[in-house]
Amino acid sequence: MNKWAYRFGFLLFITAAQAQQAPGLSSPKSIFENIENIAVKREVLASETSRTLISVESTSNIKKLAAEHLNARGNVALMLIDSGSIVFEGYAKGSNENHKFISMSMAKSLTALAVGEALCAGKISSLNDPAQKYAPELKGLVLGSAKIIDLLKMNSGVKTSQNFHGNPYPTSGDDLLFQRVTTLEILKKYDNSGFQSLFGNTWNYSNLDTDALNYVVRGSTGLSLGDWYAATVAKKAGLASKSYWGLDSNGVEIAPSFYFATMRDWARLALYIRDAYKNSADSCMKDFILQATKNQIQARAPEFKHYGYQFFASNTTTIMNDFWMVGYAGQRIGFNMDEDKIILNFSWAPDPERTYSLFRNWIKM
Numbered sequence: 001m002n003k004w005a006y007r008f009g010f011l012l013f014i015t016a017a018q019a020q021q022a023p024g025l026s027s028p029k030s031i032f033e034n035i036e037n038i039a040v041k042r043e044v045l046a047s048e049t050s051r052t053l054i055s056v057e058s059t060s061n062i063k064k065l066a067a068e069h070l071n072a073r074g075n076v077a078l079m080l081i082d083s084g085s086i087v088f089e090g091y092a093k094g095s096n097e098n099h100k101f102i103s104m105s106m107a108k109s110l111t112a113l114a115v116g117e118a119l120c121a122g123k124i125s126s127l128n129d130p131a132q133k134y135a136p137e138l139k140g141l142v143l144g145s146a147k148i149i150d151l152l153k154m155n156s157g158v159k160t161s162q163n164f165h166g167n168p169y170p171t172s173g174d175d176l177l178f179q180r181v182t183t184l185e186i187l188k189k190y191d192n193s194g195f196q197s198l199f200g201n202t203w204n205y206s207n208l209d210t211d212a213l214n215y216v217v218r219g220s221t222g223l224s225l226g227d228w229y230a231a232t233v234a235k236k237a238g239l240a241s242k243s244y245w246g247l248d249s250n251g252v253e254i255a256p257s258f259y260f261a262t263m264r265d266w267a268r269l270a271l272y273i274r275d276a277y278k279n280s281a282d283s284c285m286k287d288f289i290l291q292a293t294k295n296q297i298q299a300r301a302p303e304f305k306h307y308g309y310q311f312f313a314s315n316t317t318t319i320m321n322d323f324w325m326v327g328y329a330g331q332r333i334g335f336n337m338d339e340d341k342i343i344l345n346f347s348w349a350p351d352p353e354r355t356y357s358l359f360r361n362w363i364k365m
Contacts, residue, residue, distance in 0.1 A: 042226035042253060044234050044243040051238030051268045058087035061365060066090060069358045074330060074349020077101060077263050080362060081342040084271060089263070100244065100260035101346045104327030105166060107245075107259040108210045109292075110233065110269070112152055112310035114217050114225060116288035117232035123220040124148065135215035137184055141191040143212040151209045151216070152309035153297045158191055159204045162300075165328050166207040166256060173257055179249035183211050203297045203307055207256035210310065214255035225253040237272035239265045257328075263344060270333050270342050277337055293323040293335070303352060317356035320363065326352075334359050 058066075062080065066088040070078045076095045080088040091097065103110070118124045124134065127149040131138050138144030146156035160168045167173060168190040175181040187208060214225050221228045226245040234243070243265055246258030261269070273289060280286040292309035299307040304324070305314035313323045315334075325333040330347030332355050341363055345355045 041244045041246055042224060042251075044226055044230040044239065044245065046241050047235050047238045049238060050240035051271065053086055053264060053267060054084065055086040055089065056082075058082075059365075062087060062362065065358065065362060065365075069345075069354060072351070072354060074351060075345065075347045075354075077344075077346040079263055079267055079344040081267060081270065081274075081344075083340045084274065086267065091263075095346075097262060097264060098241075099262065101263055101266065102327075102331065103259040103261075104257055104329065104331045105207075106325040106327040106331050106333060107254075108256050108310040109325040110229065110259060111210050111213050111217070111225065111255045112292055113233045113273075113289075114229045115148065115152065115213055115309075116285055116292065118217055118220050118228065119288060120282065120284035121221075121232070124216070127152065131212050131216050134219035135212065136219065137215050138187070138212055141187065143187060143191050143208060146209075146212070148213070148216055149309075151213050152292070154203050154205055154209050154307060154310075155297055156204075156206070156209045156212065157202075158206060158208050160190065160206040160208060162205060166205050166210075168206070168208060172207070173254075176248045176254050177246060177258070182248045182250045183214070183252045183254065184250065187211055203299050205299075205301065210256040213310075214253060218252075224251070225255055233269070233272065237265075237268040239268055241265055263346065266333065266344055267342075270335070270344060274335065274337070274340075274342060277335075278340075303356070315356055317353055318360040318363075320360065322359070330355065332356075336363060339363050 066078055066080060069075060070090045070092050076093050078088065078090050079086060119127060128147050130145055131148055131151060132144030135144065142158050143156055150156050164170050168186060172186060176183065190208060217225050217228055241262050243261035245253040247253055276286050276289045293311045293313065294308055295306035295313050296308045297306065299305060299312065303316055304312040305316060307313065308323065311323050312326050315322055315324060320336055321338055322334055322336040329350045330345060330352055332345045332352055334343045343359045
């Protein structure tokens with residue numbers, strides 16, 4: 001099967017079978033890829049026991065509101081979950097339930113969950129430990145001296161430009177996927193000590209902090225991030241299909257950006273977070289997720305006022321007590337635990353305000 005490569009901020013791949021003018025995820029504007037064509041990836045196998053998703057009939061008003069959103073420019077998949085049950089699931093522009101939707105930076109939240117599972121399994125003694133205690137690759141770096149909790153809060157003291165969506169330079173995502181550079185090479189090159197005194201005080205959105213957490217997980221558990229995630233988060237979520245992590249040339253997951261799963265499995269991950277937040281029997285993981293999704297530090301972001309542990313909080317559009325998994329160009333999973341509602345949106349067009357408005361209007365209905 002032929003490979004096709006397009007750029008829209010990041011390099012993405014599609015198949016010749018999908019290469020048609022309008023339908024599918026084949027547009028050059030798309031930020032999705034057919035992950036089956038990426039040679040270097042780590043598979044996360046389906047769980048032995050998958051979670052059964054429950055769908056219920058929604059009102060005509062909800063259907064209308066959701067359909068209008070889904071048919072807007074760029075949106076390709078949408079799901080609304082109310083009290084644990086799906087009330088709307090829709091696909092557009094040729095996508096379907098079997099497509100593997102890219103995470104972009106929503107993968108950061110999954111990396112944080114893997115850290116939480118390592119903490120609760122006793123693999124990490126304390127989030128106040130320096131990262132280099134578990135990750136020898138980080139010794140001698142500012143990122144290695146930073147506490148794990150500061151990496152989770154994007155507060156390591158290492159600063160990157162805010163013009164590149166968390167990347168240290170514009171094409172780093174391409175370079176990792178093309179295997180022109182490794183994650184560790186990027187960490188060593190862009191680590192800097194000029195901001196070390198800012199530990200605990202200043203938030204800076206940076207993929208480097210998430211990359212460092214990847215090495216903490218690898219060192220503390222003895223497993224790759226993908227394998228640890230599969231044994232903990234994915235297993236508890238009950239994923240029903242294979243999912244994938246993109247890898248650099250050293251076989252290290254590109255933790256901040258490149259995880260792929262069906263929307264229904266993204267829903268299972270969202271419900272894993274919901275269940276742990278609301279009624280988990282695992283008090284340790286419940287406490288971690290409560291902390292991860294609350295206002296830990298002020299965020300200098302146009303859409304949010306605060307940041308947790310690789311989750312955004314205090315949305316400036318919804319003005320509600322919600323928290324979000326956020327990915328480039330419209331990938332969003334939003335949670336309002338007061339109302340027990342979750343929204344999942346996948347898109348190739350960066351118009352997140354439309355998603356936030358939909359979530360707010362749905363909750364107010």
